[in-house]
Amino acid sequence: MSTFPEELIVVPPAFAGLRRFAEDGALRLFDRRTGMTVICDGEETAHLRMRAPRVVQFAITNACNLACTFCSRDVEARSQWTPASAFELLKGLDDAGTLEVAFGGGEPLVFRGFVELVERLSRETRLAVSVTTNGTRLTSEVARALAPHVGQIRVSIYDDVDSAPPIANLAESGARFGVNYLVTPARLPEVEARVLELAARGVRDVLLLSYNGADPSMHLSLSESKSLAQRVERLGRALRGRVLLKLDVCWGDRMEAVPTLFGQPPCGAGREFVVVTSDRRLSPCSFHHVSHPFSSAADLLELWSSERASLSTAAQTPGCARTSDFGLNRPRALPLV
Amino acid sequence: MRIRIFQAFASNNSGSYTIVGSFRSAAAAEEVATLIGAVAQAHSAWFEQNQYAEDGESPLDAFAREHGLSEERPGREDAWPAHGDPPSVSAIGHQVLLHAPYTVTMPRLFGELFYKKGGRVDVEIDHAHEELAVEFQFWVPKLRFDDPEKSRRIDALEAELAPLLPALLVRDEYDKRPCIPHMFHAGFWGSRHLTVVMSKLVPGVASVRAVAERHGVSLGVRIFECAHGVTDPLASLRGSDRPWGRARVILWSIGADRVAALKAVREVRGCGLDEVKAAIEELPTEVLVDVDLAYAERAVLTLQQAGCDAERVFPTRTDTGET
Numbered sequence: 001m002s003t004f005p006e007e008l009i010v011v012p013p014a015f016a017g018l019r020r021f022a023e024d025g026a027l028r029l030f031d032r033r034t035g036m037t038v039i040c041d042g043e044e045t046a047h048l049r050m051r052a053p054r055v056v057q058f059a060i061t062n063a064c065n066l067a068c069t070f071c072s073r074d075v076e077a078r079s080q081w082t083p084a085s086a087f088e089l090l091k092g093l094d095d096a097g098t099l100e101v102a103f104g105g106g107e108p109l110v111f112r113g114f115v116e117l118v119e120r121l122s123r124e125t126r127l128a129v130s131v132t133t134n135g136t137r138l139t140s141e142v143a144r145a146l147a148p149h150v151g152q153i154r155v156s157i158y159d160d161v162d163s164a165p166p167i168a169n170l171a172e173s174g175a176r177f178g179v180n181y182l183v184t185p186a187r188l189p190e191v192e193a194r195v196l197e198l199a200a201r202g203v204r205d206v207l208l209l210s211y212n213g214a215d216p217s218m219h220l221s222l223s224e225s226k227s228l229a230q231r232v233e234r235l236g237r238a239l240r241g242r243v244l245l246k247l248d249v250c251w252g253d254r255m256e257a258v259p260t261l262f263g264q265p266p267c268g269a270g271r272e273f274v275v276v277t278s279d280r281r282l283s284p285c286s287f288h289h290v291s292h293p294f295s296s297a298a299d300l301l302e303l304w305s306s307e308r309a310s311l312s313t314a315a316q317t318p319g320c321a322r323t324s325d326f327g328l329n330r331p332r333a334l335p336l337v
Numbered sequence: 338m339r340i341r342i343f344q345a346f347a348s349n350n351s352g353s354y355t356i357v358g359s360f361r362s363a364a365a366a367e368e369v370a371t372l373i374g375a376v377a378q379a380h381s382a383w384f385e386q387n388q389y390a391e392d393g394e395s396p397l398d399a400f401a402r403e404h405g406l407s408e409e410r411p412g413r414e415d416a417w418p419a420h421g422d423p424p425s426v427s428a429i430g431h432q433v434l435l436h437a438p439y440t441v442t443m444p445r446l447f448g449e450l451f452y453k454k455g456g457r458v459d460v461e462i463d464h465a466h467e468e469l470a471v472e473f474q475f476w477v478p479k480l481r482f483d484d485p486e487k488s489r490r491i492d493a494l495e496a497e498l499a500p501l502l503p504a505l506l507v508r509d510e511y512d513k514r515p516c517i518p519h520m521f522h523a524g525f526w527g528s529r530h531l532t533v534v535m536s537k538l539v540p541g542v543a544s545v546r547a548v549a550e551r552h553g554v555s556l557g558v559r560i561f562e563c564a565h566g567v568t569d570p571l572a573s574l575r576g577s578d579r580p581w582g583r584a585r586v587i588l589w590s591i592g593a594d595r596v597a598a599l600k601a602v603r604e605v606r607g608c609g610l611d612e613v614k615a616a617i618e619e620l621p622t623e624v625l626v627d628v629d630l631a632y633a634e635r636a637v638l639t640l641q642q643a644g645c646d647a648e649r650v651f652p653t654r655t656d657t658g659e660t
Binding site for chain 2 (some may be wrong): 009012013014015016017018030031033034035036037038039040041042044045128130151152153154156169170174175176177178200202204205245252261
């Protein structure tokens with residue numbers, strides 16, 4: 001039986017039980033239940049190379065019981081996945097070293113057999129399982145069924161959906177959970193109020209998302225971005241120790257005023273994380289125009305390796321942090337028919 | 338090799354954990370508090386080192402085995418504080434208080450231990466998001482409830498506590514909500530109480546206990562979680578500006594002028610019309626409870642002037658008045 005090079009690196013005894021993942025020049029140690037992460041780098045790890053994407057974002061279905069205008073999915077597209085085929089793919093990626101699967105959609109809780117799939121992944125793989133949901137189907141029974149088997153559950157909150165019941169159900173279930181909040185120009189003035197309200201309801205983790213899409217009214221202007229950065233910096237100080245505030249990678253350098261953990265990391269789309277779509281394609285991220293069909297875990301890994309160049313390109317959708325101006329200042333053109 | 342550590346997932350939804358147990362004697366409570374304090378300290382140290390690379394018996398495993406407690410693998414994963422202060426414990430008279438300010442939950446075995454040691458669980462509050470209020474009840478051992486010496490000692494205790502309490506209410510730096518003022522108030526049969534929402538529960542309770550001991554006053558605690566979104570969770574205790582005492586006022590009957598009687602009852606009770614109507618629905622009734630003698634006498638006069646038959650009662654042998 002071969003030993004992977006990361007297994008030979010000596011780490012402090014307190015971290016000996018964490019799962020190991022080889023990054024390019026570094027060793028990542030990971031606990032799938034809590035998300036505790038230790039990154040070791042130095043001469044001892046310089047020879048390590050990533051062999052699989054660390055995270056797979058799995059849009060297991062495009063179907064959704066909501067119809068949000070900003071959603072990037074084609075909700076008419078039928079899912080090509082079954083619980084069994086999804087498990088087979090993810091088991092293969094787990095064996096290859098992938099640490100996490102993050103289910104999204106569409107709405108993953110409308111996918112038949114989803115809870116059973118999560119439970120099976122928890123029992124039969126080493127993957128950390130995360131779920132992002134709109135919360136409308138997150139009953140107390142579903143929350144309790146998922147809680148022992150997931151690393152975290154994230155609830156996307158919307159203005160026209162009452163997020164209080166799913167948040168209460170999650171708090172009661174003991175699951176680790178956070179809230180995703182899309183920041184638009186209209187929502188910017190109420191960011192502080194909304195975050196403080198969530199904190200009062202038991203939320204300990206809030207991810208502020210940027211918009212990716214063609215609607216210019218949903219993108220923050222430069223001055224609005226600066227305003228958001230100031231608000232986040234202030235909230236971060238006020239809520240330190242109570243609520244973790246996170247910013248998605250697509251904000252890029254627009255959030256320069258906000259202190260970051262380890263500096264500004266480059267976008268890891270296509271390399272560190274990939275998206276598996278409901279029609280069985282591999283894409284760098286949820287908003288990207290590039291995608292490649294695949295049939296199996298081995299096939300996916302082969303594409304991940306051979307298509308590195310195409311998977312590392314910028315998305316054409318406005319809002320991508322890989323473009324210098326986030327694709328927001330392009331001259332307008334009539335759509336081609 | 339450089340090592341960087343962070344938590345990638347959402348933090349778990351933490352709250353506070355509190356358990357209070359009562360025992361037959363202060364010595365028994367002290368013994369249990371000492372036992373729990375020692376194992377909590379040892380297990381916290383073990384947990385910090387071993388939560389991600391667990392191997393072998395933990396201090397709580399050994400503790401459970403030694404005391405015949407049934408819980409398997411206690412104090413692991415979410416059942417022990419992963420962040421912030423470790424659990425703290427204190428004996429308060431016949432009671433033991435264990436509190437963890439920020440955890441998902443705590444093992445069940447502490448409650449089991451209470452029963453094994455001949456005590457019982459007074460209250461267990463698991464995963465509280467709201468602040469905890471502590472209601473202290475003061476009494477003086479071996480003195481009758483109406484012994485003037487009892488009142489003198491508790492008066493002195495309250496006088497010493499009053500300037501110390503604001504320091505125990507101070508919130509964390511990030512928490513800009515105003516502090517909730519403490520409240521001295523009365524209980525059944527003239528018992529004297531203090532209810533307070535303290536920023537640090539166990540040290541705060543220990544501070545009050547230390548002052549009480551100096552005055553020869555014993556205390557017991559009841560703990561409850563404050564209601565969500567309420568600016569002043571102790572508002573119900575402040576509902577009356579009536580001076581506390583042991584007098585009561587009985588309304589035997591009302592006179593011919595019902596409206597005048599309603600107004601008088603409303604005046605002495607300081608309540609709304611609906612409450613007044615309900616209060617006089619079935620007579621006789623106690624319209625005032627636990628007020629001081631002078632207030633009760635004034636109330637009786639007011640009621641009598643409205644044509645009511647009212648009487649004040651004062652539950653002492655000598656009826657010599659308030660101290």
